[in-house]
Amino acid sequence: MSQQTPSPQQPPSLPLVHRAAVPVALFAVAFLAFLTLSERFALPALLTMRLPDAVLTPADVLPKKQRLAADIAALEARRDEQMTHGDVLHTYVRSAAAEAAELERLFDSALRVTREQSTDGVTVSLSRVALHAQARTLRLEGELVGSAPGTMTALAAYVDRLNDLEQVTSVDASPFTRVVRDDGTFVSPFSLVLHAR
Amino acid sequence: MRAKPLLRAAFTAGLYALAVGCTFAGASAARRHMTTLAHFQGTVLPVALQLPEAERRIAVLQEQVEAADLQRALTGGAVEERLRAFVLPAELSHERIVTFLTAVGDTLERQGLLRERSPVTIAAAGDPAAVPGSTTQTVRLAEVSVRFRLPIDGVAEALQLVSVAGPLTVGDVLAERDRALLLALSEQENPAAITGLEQFFDADLLSYALEPRATADQLLKSFTSEAFAAALETALQGERVRAARAALSGPLGGLLQEGKAWPAPALFLRSLERVRMPDGTVDLTLTFAAPAQG
Numbered sequence: 001m002s003q004q005t006p007s008p009q010q011p012p013s014l015p016l017v018h019r020a021a022v023p024v025a026l027f028a029v030a031f032l033a034f035l036t037l038s039e040r041f042a043l044p045a046l047l048t049m050r051l052p053d054a055v056l057t058p059a060d061v062l063p064k065k066q067r068l069a070a071d072i073a074a075l076e077a078r079r080d081e082q083m084t085h086g087d088v089l090h091t092y093v094r095s096a097a098a099e100a101a102e103l104e105r106l107f108d109s110a111l112r113v114t115r116e117q118s119t120d121g122v123t124v125s126l127s128r129v130a131l132h133a134q135a136r137t138l139r140l141e142g143e144l145v146g147s148a149p150g151t152m153t154a155l156a157a158y159v160d161r162l163n164d165l166e167q168v169t170s171v172d173a174s175p176f177t178r179v180v181r182d183d184g185t186f187v188s189p190f191s192l193v194l195h196a197r
Numbered sequence: 198m199r200a201k202p203l204l205r206a207a208f209t210a211g212l213y214a215l216a217v218g219c220t221f222a223g224a225s226a227a228r229r230h231m232t233t234l235a236h237f238q239g240t241v242l243p244v245a246l247q248l249p250e251a252e253r254r255i256a257v258l259q260e261q262v263e264a265a266d267l268q269r270a271l272t273g274g275a276v277e278e279r280l281r282a283f284v285l286p287a288e289l290s291h292e293r294i295v296t297f298l299t300a301v302g303d304t305l306e307r308q309g310l311l312r313e314r315s316p317v318t319i320a321a322a323g324d325p326a327a328v329p330g331s332t333t334q335t336v337r338l339a340e341v342s343v344r345f346r347l348p349i350d351g352v353a354e355a356l357q358l359v360s361v362a363g364p365l366t367v368g369d370v371l372a373e374r375d376r377a378l379l380l381a382l383s384e385q386e387n388p389a390a391i392t393g394l395e396q397f398f399d400a401d402l403l404s405y406a407l408e409p410r411a412t413a414d415q416l417l418k419s420f421t422s423e424a425f426a427a428a429l430e431t432a433l434q435g436e437r438v439r440a441a442r443a444a445l446s447g448p449l450g451g452l453l454q455e456g457k458a459w460p461a462p463a464l465f466l467r468s469l470e471r472v473r474m475p476d477g478t479v480d481l482t483l484t485f486a487a488p489a490q491g
Contacts, residue, residue, distance in 0.1 A: 018205060021212035028219035035226035043230060047237050049245050056248075058233075058241045065244045068251040075258035079391075082265040083368070083380070083398055087277045088331040089285050089490070090365075093463050095329070097363040097370075100466040101437050104356055107469065131469040 099133070106138055106167040106196050107131050113161050114140070122146040122154045136196040143189040151188040152178045162194055170195045257384050261391040268392040276366060276399050281490070283460040284365050289339050289489040291319055293462045298343050300452035301358045307448045310351035312478050315344035325491030335491030341464060342484040349479050352471055357440045358449055359483060362464035367405050367412065368398030370441045375432035382425045390419035403459050406445035409433070463488055 049056045056064060107129070117124045126142040144151045144158065155176055163171045172193040179187050283293070298317045305311040318341065325335035345355055364370045371379075376398070383394050397416040405412045413433060417426060432438065444450075453459040464485035472480045 018209050021209045021216075025212040025216040025219075028216035028223065032219040032223040032226065035223050035230065039226050039229060043233060047233070047241075051248065053252075056245065058237055061241045061245045061248070065248060065251065068248065068255065071255050072251060072258065075255065075262055079258060079262050079265060079380070082262065082269060083376075083395060087274075087280070088328055088334050089336075090277060090280055091330065092328045092336070093280065093285055093363050093365070093488075094369050096463070096465045097360075098373075098437075100363075101360060101440075103466065104360070105436070107356075108353070125473075126471075127473050129469075129471040131466075133465070133467045 102167070103131060103133055103136070103138075103196060106165070106194065109165050109167060110138055110140060110162060110194060113158070113165065117144075117154070117158045117161065119154075121148055122151055124158060138194040138196065140192045140194070141190070143187050146186050147184075149178065149180075149186050151186045152176050155188040155190055158190075159192060162192065165194075167196050168194050169197050254384070257388045260388045261384065264389055264391050265395055268395055272399075279460055280365055284363060284463050285336070285488050285490060286462070287490045289319075289322055289337075289487060290462060293458055294319060294341055294464070294487055296456045296458040297362055297453070297461045297464070298341075298359075300449055300456060300458060301355070302343075302345065303452055304358055304447060304449040305345060305347065305351060305355060308351075308354065310347050310354060311345060312348070313346035318342045319487070322489055336488040337491050338465075338486040338488050340467070340484060341487045342482065344480055344482045346474070346478050346480050349473070349477070352479060352481055355481055355483075356469075358444045359464065359466070359485075360437070361402070361441050361444050361449070362461040362485075364402055364437075364441060365460045366398060366402055367400045367438070370402065370435070370437040371398070371432055372435045372437070375428070375435055378428050379425070379432060382422070382428055383420065386420050386422050386425055393419035401460075402441055403445050403450055403453065406442045406450055409442060409446075 044057060047058050049061070054064075111126075111129070114124050114126060123145045124142065125145060126140055128139070128141040130139040131137075132139075140162075144155050146154065159171055159173050162168060172195070174189075174191040176190075177188060179189075181187055281287070295317050302311060302314045320340040322337035322339040325337050328334040328336055345351075347355060368376065379394060380391075383391050393416055397412065400412050413429060416429065420426075420429075445453075450459075453461060464487055466483065467486050468482075468484040470480075470482040472482075474480060
């Protein structure tokens, strides 16, 4: 039996590297081929949906949904038009009446806040209230009367509460002042303009 | 002799290069699989599950549209005819405006709220103005004003009474969200009965105010679910429905019927001024725009 000794020019790992090259390359090629075939054929087949009246690929679903949503919106609009008879004058009257009702709500809300703002120590008295539909403003004129010198602070709190109303975008307030009457009561007159949404 | 190992090394290197290339391409394909599956699961599948429901809705809506078309052909635009004859006429009817505002004053008087009233002022109609949403239809607006002296708590009542000048049907005073909810529930429960809902929306506001239960019960014959009944109840408790019911079920409704002033002419509130008088009462000045077809 002859004994072979490794040559100094051929490192011992080289044959293994050579031997592994073909299986590694075959595995990689098979891996790629499998995934390519899967991507081309298996995946689309798996993800295709069969509805009662159509077969949809994933790419068809979103456009189909948009088409159906557009159809629904068109049918709803047509049905709503039938419900309002699609009549321009009827719609005009209805919208104008709804707008007026919305402004009256602002009027009611402002008066409610005014009533609630009157406490034991301070009374809010409105001398004039004016609502202007076209300008969408509500003017409140009056005074806060109190027996203690807190009317100016109470007026500021009143303005804040009016400003917090859902229908109000801003409040223009007159300067905050306080005067003492001869009878010793404290008075803060005000003129406020509420701007409606 | 040296060429063979070199050739073998080059062949090996080529195989490894092929393996690396294929592995990268395979990994990229695997990543595309994962992306596709994630997109399918996260986006496509939820949307696809909505499609049958959307198709069912389209079928229901088509059924409702056809039923409403048929109903419209049968009624022939009666509401529009009344609107053009009484609410928004071709020529401003001074008589009807004065009759309505007199009926409002008389109602306040019967309720013990009226201290004084001014004459009704009606200015000449202005120039034609385009109706929003229309390129052909115009209206001319005339300014109408009236003043009532009332106790301070009579202001809300007066505003409630004048708010019925314009709305003609129950549908006109329903909140938009309530109308939408009733329509949505009609789709779910009994799509074909949309004609009943249409009749309810078109019901005359005064007739409804005088007999509110009869109008609602008529509709509930077609829609029997508790959800629909609850939605209808909520709609009928809406602010404007309640105000119209309260105004027209009282003396005002009777006065308008007697004076043949219903449907009331449209009066759009332009300004409102409440001034406190020394005796504690208030002067309420109301200015309206009364429209006529241009």
